[in-house]
Amino acid sequence: MSLFVLPFPAIDPIAIELGPFAIRWYALSYVAGILFAWWYMLRLVSNARLWGGTSPLEKRDVDDLILWITLGVVLGGRLGYVLFYNPAYFIAHPAEILQVWAGGMSFHGGFLGVVLAVLVFAWWRGRPVSAMADISAAATPIGLMLGRIANFINGELWGRPADVPWAMVFPLAGPEPRHPSQLYQALMEGLILFLVLRILTHRFESLNRPWLTTGTFLAGYGIARIIGEQFRMPDAHIGFLWGGLTMGMLLSLPMVLIGLAIIAFALMRPKRTA
Template sequence: MLVHPQFDPIALSVGPLAIRWYGLMYLVAFVLFIVLGRYRARSGPERGWTAEDLDNLLFYGVLGVVLGGRLGYVLFYKPMYYLQHPLEILYVWQGGMAFHGGLLGVLVALWLFGRKTNRSFLQVGDFVAPLVPTGLAAGRMGNFINGELVGRVTDVPWAMIFPQVDNLPRHPSQLYQFFGEGLLLFALLWWFSGKARPRAAVSGFFLTGYGVFRFLAEFGRQPDDFLGLLGFGLSMGQWLSLPMIIAGILMMVWAYRRADYSGTTRPAR
């Protein structure tokens, strides 16, 4: 039976200043975004992006993730609680972020960035999509280091005990998500976006891929105590992933129906 290593959540402290592992994972995510974005702008099919574009896009994206992630958690998971304690919406240091809310926030940020730079929403989305999974992987590794968002009780050989939670063997669901919606989705998207694709195809591929990997990983992840399992025995994460899968598939079908044999997109009629 495996036991969680019980990492110290503080990676480095200098006097009163403490740097946490979770914060370092965010830094890793931002660095990877810039490095991979510059490589993609230089070598990928999406051209015309500058280093300044990437810096500005990262700024917009961070705002979208933080604001959307927090509001998504408030609205999707604890609306009645925060209705009674509205000031606690600002207490982000207490935790409580939702990926699906963060995604909505990022979509708004991409639209605003596109308007500012005279790019279409789908053009920005297709460029950004392959850069996202490495950030998701870093976030899930932060979850694992903190021993949070643990999995369901199981008897599989690789089950892990998280002593800070209880002494029951559980799925290391953070690692499932690290490999699935992180590394594997990155590899698939990087390969798929390496050649010219119809506009919206890469964005659709991301939505479908993330939705599928998240839906599957949720079978091993412990549902939130205050929600439990919802209709048909599915978790909130699974219910929120289903629209992503459907939207992603529809986007890809739409993209390829409008594309000619060379992979370019026909003008809208």
């Protein structure tokens, strides 16, 4: 075991408290991620060069879509956590299913919620599903990064025991130094994936090839999550599954395969015409 252990920064999970009213960093991470996604998607839609001439979407489409995405993230994320990670508990305590403020959100559930929201909204508005999916994918990683940082502030979803110089003792995880896996995931699933997608959209104009940005996001997130799971402790009530796999790995593997298939499909199709 390493002789050098970094102290866990004692950051209050509550960012703002006014009497009985409290706002947590975790909630603020969702708000900031959604606001950034809104701003960034507006910039993508406004840049005709990225679309090969004319954007198939208007700014008002983004203004309305962001509300649908928000509902998809919150409802899908909560229901995904209920179904994927702790169904037995919530069957016994159904009144707690909608208590989002009590914690418990699933990325994969939120992702499915966003997919459904984009499909329904695109059909209702009569806009290309591929364009809405691509701008949503390009804007998502920063929100994921902020969410993982909030996990770190909460001292939750900690890593496996480690002897690296930057290992930390998390207040609720016992005396063993552990990987700050939340920060690893914030870097890989958030910052690095965002930069990859930004280079793809701005340097290689991937928005001009329908579904290419979406496929890259799916494959990139799945790979980053599988790598991150190597350092993260699985949920205590689930533990390790077959062969040391975790639930996060099992849910991410289909994303990688589907993402690669979408990338191949997008590259075989002609570019978007103005």
